[in-house]
Structure formats: structure tokens, C-alpha cells
Amino acid sequence: VKVALFAGNHGVTAQGVSPYPSAVTVQMVENFRHGGAAINALSNTLGLKLSVLPLSLDMPTGDISVTDAMSVGETLEALNAGARAVDPEADLLVVGEMGIGNTTIAAALCAASLGGNGLDWAGAGTGLDSAGVVHKAKVIDRAMARASVSGPFEILRQLGGRELAAIAGAVCAARARRLPVILDGFVTCAAVAPLFAAEPAILDHCLAGHRSAERGHARLLERFNLRPVLDLDMRLGEGSGGALAAAVVRAAVATHTQMTTFAGAGVSDRAG
Amino acid sequence: VKVALFAGNHGVTAQGVSPYPSAVTVQMVENFRHGGAAINALSNTLGLKLSVLPLSLDMPTGDISVTDAMSVGETLEALNAGARAVDPEADLLVVGEMGIGNTTIAAALCAASLGGNGLDWAGAGTGLDSAGVVHKAKVIDRAMARASVSGPFEILRQLGGRELAAIAGAVCAARARRLPVILDGFVTCAAVAPLFAAEPAILDHCLAGHRSAERGHARLLERFNLRPVLDLDMRLGEGSGGALAAAVVRAAVATHTQMTTFAGAGVSDRAG
Numbered sequence: 001v002k003v004a005l006f007a008g009n010h011g012v013t014a015q016g017v018s019p020y021p022s023a024v025t026v027q028m029v030e031n032f033r034h035g036g037a038a039i040n041a042l043s044n045t046l047g048l049k050l051s052v053l054p055l056s057l058d059m060p061t062g063d064i065s066v067t068d069a070m071s072v073g074e075t076l077e078a079l080n081a082g083a084r085a086v087d088p089e090a091d092l093l094v095v096g097e098m099g100i101g102n103t104t105i106a107a108a109l110c111a112a113s114l115g116g117n118g119l120d121w122a123g124a125g126t127g128l129d130s131a132g133v134v135h136k137a138k139v140i141d142r143a144m145a146r147a148s149v150s151g152p153f154e155i156l157r158q159l160g161g162r163e164l165a166a167i168a169g170a171v172c173a174a175r176a177r178r179l180p181v182i183l184d185g186f187v188t189c190a191a192v193a194p195l196f197a198a199e200p201a202i203l204d205h206c207l208a209g210h211r212s213a214e215r216g217h218a219r220l221l222e223r224f225n226l227r228p229v230l231d232l233d234m235r236l237g238e239g240s241g242g243a244l245a246a247a248v249v250r251a252a253v254a255t256h257t258q259m260t261t262f263a264g265a266g267v268s269d270r271a272g
Numbered sequence: 273v274k275v276a277l278f279a280g281n282h283g284v285t286a287q288g289v290s291p292y293p294s295a296v297t298v299q300m301v302e303n304f305r306h307g308g309a310a311i312n313a314l315s316n317t318l319g320l321k322l323s324v325l326p327l328s329l330d331m332p333t334g335d336i337s338v339t340d341a342m343s344v345g346e347t348l349e350a351l352n353a354g355a356r357a358v359d360p361e362a363d364l365l366v367v368g369e370m371g372i373g374n375t376t377i378a379a380a381l382c383a384a385s386l387g388g389n390g391l392d393w394a395g396a397g398t399g400l401d402s403a404g405v406v407h408k409a410k411v412i413d414r415a416m417a418r419a420s421v422s423g424p425f426e427i428l429r430q431l432g433g434r435e436l437a438a439i440a441g442a443v444c445a446a447r448a449r450r451l452p453v454i455l456d457g458f459v460t461c462a463a464v465a466p467l468f469a470a471e472p473a474i475l476d477h478c479l480a481g482h483r484s485a486e487r488g489h490a491r492l493l494e495r496f497n498l499r500p501v502l503d504l505d506m507r508l509g510e511g512s513g514g515a516l517a518a519a520v521v522r523a524a525v526a527t528h529t530q531m532t533t534f535a536g537a538g539v540s541d542r543a544g
Contacts, residue, residue, distance in 0.1 A: 019542045027539040036532030045526035046519075127542070230520070231503060240527075247318075247519050248502070254317035255512075260308030267299040270291045270399070 001246045002090040003043055003239045004170055005032065006082065007054040008163035010101035011063035015139045017104040019127055022060065025100050029054045032098075032238075039096065039238040046247045048094070053085055055162035064108060064143040068158045075157040075165055082169030086177060093174050094209065094246050096184040096239020097163045097191070100126070106190030107216055108140045108159040112149045113197035114223055117141055123186070123215030133215075152194035164191035171195065175205050182249065184242035185212035185235065189220050196224060209245030210234055273518050274362040275315055275511045276442055277304065278354065279326040280435035282373035283335035287411045289376040291399050294332060297372050301326045304370075304510075311368065311510040318519045320366070325357055327434035336380060336415040340430045347429040347437055354441030358449060365446050366481065366518050368456040368511020369435045369463070372398070378462030379488055380412045380431040384421045385469035386495055389413055395458070395487030405487075424466035436463035443467065447477050454521065456514035457484035457507065461492050468496060481517030482506055 007029050013022045031037045032052045035044075043050040055078055061069040070078070086093060099105075107121035118140030122133050147158040156165045164187065171192050174181045183189050183206050195202045208221050210230035221228060229245035262269060279301050285294045303309045304324045307316075315322040327350055333341040342350070358365060371377075379393035390409030400408060419430040428437045436459065443464050446453045455461050455478050467474045480493050482502035493500060501517035534541060 021540050024540050027537065031532060031537040031539060034532075034537070036537045038527050038531055041527040041530035042523055044530070045523050229504070232501070232520075244520060244523055247523065248504075248516060251314055251317050251516055251519065255310050255313040258313035258316070259310055260303060260306070265299065265303040265306070265308045267303060268293050268296050 001092045001094065001250060002049045002051065002087045003039065003094040003096060003243050004085045005039060005050065005052050005096045005098065005239050006163035006166040007052070007057060007097065008099040008102065008161045009057050009060035010099060010105055010161050011060045012065060012104050012139065013101040014063050015065055017136045017139055018101050018125060020100050022100045025098060026057045028098050029057065037238060038236055038240050039243060042240055042243040046243060048243055048246060051085060053081065053166065055081055055166060061161050064105065064159050065139045066146070069160050070157050072157060075153065078162040078165035079169035082166030083173035085166070086170055086173040086179065088177060090179060092180055092182065092246060092249065093170065094182045094184065094239050094242040095167045095170055095188055096237060096242055097167060097187050098238055099161060099163050102161055102163065102187050103214060104136055104140060105159065105161045105164060106187040108143050109155060109164065109190045110193050110216055110220055111140060111144055112147065112155045112159050113193040117144070121216040125214070152198045155194040167191035168195055171206065175202065181206045182209045182242040182245050183207065184209055184239045185237055186214040186217040186220065187237060188242070189217065189224065193220065207245065207249065210241030212241060273364045273366065273522060274321045274323065274359050275311065275366040275368060275515055276357045277311060277322065277324045277368045277370065277511050278435035278438040279324070279329060279369070280371040280374065280433045281329050281332035282371060282377055282433050283332045284337060284376050284411065285373040286335050287337055289408045289411055290373050290397060292372050294372045297370060298329045300370050301329065309510060310508055310512050311515060314512055314515040318515060320515055320518060323357060325353065325438065327353055327438060333433050336377065336431050337411045337418070341432050342429050342434070344429060347425065350434040350437035351441035354438030355445035357438070357442055358445040358451065360449060362451060364452055364454065364518060364521065365442065366454045366456065366511050366514040367439050367442055367460055368509060368514055369439060369459050370510055371433060371435050374433055374435065374459050375486060376408055376412060377431065377433040377436060378459040380415050381427060381436065381462045382465050382488055382492055383412060383416055384419065384427045384431050385465040393488040397486070424470045427466040439463035440467055443478065447474065453478045454481045454514040454517050455479065456481055456511045457509055458486040458489035458492065459509060460514070461489065461496065465492065479517065479521065482513030484513060
């Protein structure tokens, strides 16, 4: 089981959509590398292989409320970075993310892919109060009014972010290799919403690892028609919910493969 | 983490409350010992220590629809067997059970402890159809009409079973040793319902491992005011849901103990 954790920075943080500065993204990547984050503890305890993939953190995307997030070339680069992260030897892939400002990006992708406005999809993220959520929703609405999206590639390019495009690329590459994927929380699921909008069956190889406490996630899972493995009010990102769900899935597979049949164990069948 | 799995046989199977013969209990204990059951696969994969404790399987309890399940001495013996199974070295105890007929016993304990009739608490168990559940409920109602219960010991003695009394004993002994407990499904929870009815705080050291698909379990967890760790439509018993939940709890503890603080990792605090 491999956890691929993508990190990106977002120009939209200029609009004050997160209580934390963008510098936290690179600081958390360092923390992942030194083993101090939640996903490190989970990966160690559960025996998962963690890969951290920062994507041009010193070059944030465009502020989506005023301009496109990425050029065509940058979008392709991010999609391909995600595809390259798919380990052909893995039996299960968990995708996760880190990026200050990316719940704003996630909400914009949901609105552009599935309908609704900013307030339908915006949540507290790393800890906005309700006034902060209303402001965030307005920023998303400005982005939606500005963009002219058509199809998943343009949604990801105009309104997305590098780590979200990478997740979309990884999910597609995993599908091509018949590798099952566990999605983490709201941002991870939002990253594949543009794919789902174009072709719902594209997520048939994906499980929802958990239902996050981030506001839009329950609604998004309903639209995907995915029942989450876990429902523990987690809301951290980093692939943390997906990693924990991977332990449950691995145990289920072990049970399926290791159990003896009733006949094999000499257990009597039903009386009737 | 230790899984204590108690097995017992029940005279009430004479009333046709299970589609499987009582012989399956001892056959499954053999299966546990040979490592062929679901709880073996789960314990192996999750690194849990499994103890299987069969309780006088060749001497089923009395048929509760016509007589008391156990004598005072037998009840004490079962309670003490449970208490003795508590490993003083363990940091977490999962309790589970196996016993053909024991969902009938569990439903009777719930009705006697918390009110309601047979149909309020009876479910499909190992696979009764709806007519079978109605019959099972009538058997429980006959037992309730016959018994004159007062207090947890008498409920367990008159309407209980050895493995359920052992679970009650283990939960009490764990509490005395400040050892947290994960309860498995309907039968395990029903085993402690008589204790809960006498003193609700007696379960304050217990987590509900999961919400089982067995019909009475959701209602019972609501009465306990316990939110289950998992909700996966499991319905096997054997401690299987509790074992899986133990993996989640262990991961949570690892996260709590291993994570660096923001200050320790040099991560910026909130901007505002």
C-alpha cells in the first residue's frame, strides 16, 4: 500500500481565504520529510509507504478569483507528475494532499463540475469562522463568474491547483493500471470531481476512505454515490483518512484470502 | 492489544432459534485454534493477540424459555472466567463471542435490562428469515414471562449464557484495572446491558468497536450513548468488528503520541 501525498501553493491565498500563510505548505512538507506529521505516524503504524511530492511550491498558481490557475503546460505537467507517482508495484494507492488555500480551490472545482455556488461547497478548511466561510464563498463565486470552463481539463486549468491536478492524473493512471485507489477527504475528492462530471464510471476503481468533517465532503460523496469506509469527523487532509481506511481494506482482503471455508474447517452447515 | 473470545452453548437452541446446530460452536472453536476463522485473519494482519476461551461447551445452559440458564455457582464461575482472561499487561482489550443461539440470549438480556419485548430486540442472527425472527421473539417473550429478574447478576443467571457472563466479568475486571475495552457487536454489548442498567457509568472505559447489522445493535448503542468507531454492516461476531476498531484506535494513539507540534516542526501559526 502506497500513500502519495501531493503539495501545492495557491495564488488565491492573496484573497485571505485561509487563516494560515502559504509558507505553511513548504513547512509542512519539511515536517513530512522529518516524520513529524500525522500522516507519518499513521504510515509508520500501519506499515504504509509514504511518498511526498511537492509541486513547484515556490511558484504558486494564479489567483483564480482574477486569473487562470495554470497554463496548459503547467496543467499537463501537474497531471503527469501525478501519473508518474503511481507505483506499478503497489496493490493499493492512497492519494492525499497538502496546500494552504486548497479547500477554496476544491470548492471551486466542485461548483464548476457539479453545479452550485460558493456557499454550497465552501467550508471552514483549516479553521475559518462563519464570516470567513462567507468571504471564501464570495471569492469562489468571483472565480466562477470569471472562468469559462468546459470539460475536466479546462476546469482543472482555470480553477484548479497543481496538487489537485496531480491527484486527477494519479487516479487516471491508476485506473489504466487496474490499481484500486482510496480517496482521502474533501480536497482529494474534489480533485476528481471534474473527471466524474465528464464520465462517472471513471471513479469505479476508487473507494472513499472517509467522510471528512469539512462541509462539502458529505455532499460530494453523495454525488459520487460513494459510501465512506470511515466516518470519524477527521478533517486534516495529508491522506490521513485514506491511510486509516487502507488498514481496514487490507484487513478485509486478509480475511477474504485467509479464511477457511465451513467445509474446510469441518463446520456443520445449516440444519434446515 | 488482546482479543478475548469467549464461547458458550445454549439450551434455548432446542426451540429452533438458530438455523445452525449447537455443534457448530465447538467446531468453530477448533477453527479458531487452527487459525481458519475471520478473527484469526484479522488478528494476524493487525498484530493482535487472540485468546479463545470455550466455557463448558459440552454442558449447555438451561433453555431460558422453560428454566434458568445457570445456577448461582455456574454464573459466578463464568463471571470469574471472564475476569481471569483480563491480561494485566495488555493496553487495550477487545471482547468477542461465539455461541450458536446467543443472539436470542442477547435479546433477552436487552429486554430484561432496558425494557421492550422480544420483537424489539430479536434479529436475524446467523441468518433467520422474518418468520424465524418472529418465532425467536416469541421464545424470548416466553423467557421474559417466566423469569423474575432483579439486578444484573440475576438477569445474567436466569436469562444469560456463560460467554455473555464472562464478557460482563471481563469488562468489570478491566475497569478495576483501568484497562480500556472495545466492545464488539450486538451480543457483546448485550452482555454488559445488565451492568449498564444498574450503573450507566460502568461502561465509561468502553468503546463501541462498530455498529453491527444485527437488528438490535443500533438501538442498544443509542441506549448506551456510544458512537461506534466503525459502521461497516459487519455481523459476524467473534470479536471481528472490535478487532478492526482496535487498529483504528491504535493508529489514533500513535498519531497522538508521535506527532510533532507546530512549534517543534517550525510551522507558522495562524496569520490573524
